[in-house]
Amino acid sequence: MSALLEAHGLNLRFGAVPALEDVSIEVHPGEVVAIVGESGSGKTTLLRVLSGMMRPDSGEVRYRDPDGAVHVIHAMGEAALRQLHRTDWGFVHQNPRDGLRMRVSAGGNIGERLMATGARHYGRIRTEATEWLRRVEIDPERIDGMPALFSGGMQQRLQIARTLVTRPRLVFMDEPTGGLDVSVQARLLDLIRALVADLGIAVVIVTHDIAAARLLAHRLLVMRRGQVVEQGLTDRVLDDPQHEYTQLLVASVLAA
Ligand SMILES: Nc1ncnc2c1ncn2[C@@H]1O[C@H](COP(=O)(O)OP(=O)(O)OP(=O)(O)O)[C@@H](O)[C@H]1O
Numbered sequence: 001m002s003a004l005l006e007a008h009g010l011n012l013r014f015g016a017v018p019a020l021e022d023v024s025i026e027v028h029p030g031e032v033v034a035i036v037g038e039s040g041s042g043k044t045t046l047l048r049v050l051s052g053m054m055r056p057d058s059g060e061v062r063y064r065d066p067d068g069a070v071h072v073i074h075a076m077g078e079a080a081l082r083q084l085h086r087t088d089w090g091f092v093h094q095n096p097r098d099g100l101r102m103r104v105s106a107g108g109n110i111g112e113r114l115m116a117t118g119a120r121h122y123g124r125i126r127t128e129a130t131e132w133l134r135r136v137e138i139d140p141e142r143i144d145g146m147p148a149l150f151s152g153g154m155q156q157r158l159q160i161a162r163t164l165v166t167r168p169r170l171v172f173m174d175e176p177t178g179g180l181d182v183s184v185q186a187r188l189l190d191l192i193r194a195l196v197a198d199l200g201i202a203v204v205i206v207t208h209d210i211a212a213a214r215l216l217a218h219r220l221l222v223m224r225r226g227q228v229v230e231q232g233l234t235d236r237v238l239d240d241p242q243h244e245y246t247q248l249l250v251a252s253v254l255a256a
Helices: 043-050 079-087 106-116 122-135 151-162 182-199 210-217 234-238 244-255
Strands: 005-012 017-027 034-038 058-064 070-072 089-094 170-174 200-208 219-224 226-235
Touching: 005 043, 017 043, 017 058, 017 200, 017 226, 034 043, 034 210, 043 106, 043 170, 043 200, 070 226, 079 089, 089 151, 089 219, 089 244, 106 122, 122 151, 182 210, 200 210, 210 234, 219 244, 226 234, 234 244
Parallel strands: 034 200, 034 219, 089 170, 170 200
Antiparallel strands: 005 017, 005 058, 058 070, 219 226
16 A cells, blocks of 8 residues: 555445445545535545544545554554544644634643653743744744634634644644635635645645635545545646536636
């Protein structure tokens, strides 16, 4: 297996609703893959299954660790999966409150994740937290401030700093700019793009924003009613969509 993450034949139903139907995906090191599609098409469900947060009815997700060992995600114990999420992996939630500890300071949020990967030296942790606040354009003077007092955009940038500080190999992002003002979204997208490229992180990002997908992703996966109807290089899919649904999706963005 040369991919970092590989899923084959994923199926998952919620009662009569097929949320995932025979979905397969590969993510290579340093690659940004966007999952796009209309509301209810199964994007979030796919992200949750890939990240081990939800179990599929059938199909398999495999991850290759830095030593080359391959792990079947849904066969891993809870502790091992939690450890993976704390170290090699990251998850950026749409709502920063789901990814931050709101009663812990901004610096503490970043430091906590560093400590999970073995950092112990207080001075070095604080220096690194300061550096990361700067990288995500938060005034380092706010290091002891509580995230609850930050704006939505700042909270999201803090969540990104907390996630990326350990330089994970793979980050899952669920509509990271959703719920923010358009001007704030653009700035955040630029920041994510720069950080991800700089660190060479692989990303699986869910978005219904085609412009965001074009800006960030190397590859696109278009979902409709639980199925992947088209996938390929971002420019190819958006400039020359093959599936009727993708054509509609692209046309609706151009018309907006
Ligand atoms: N826990 C659940 N119980 C029952 N049905 C669910 C559950 N989670 C998702 N669904 C259904 O599965 C389908 C896929 O949902 P999912 O949230 O993955 O879509 P999505 O593409 O992420 O949508 P959105 O862009 O609105 O977040 C939808 O029909 C949804 O109603």
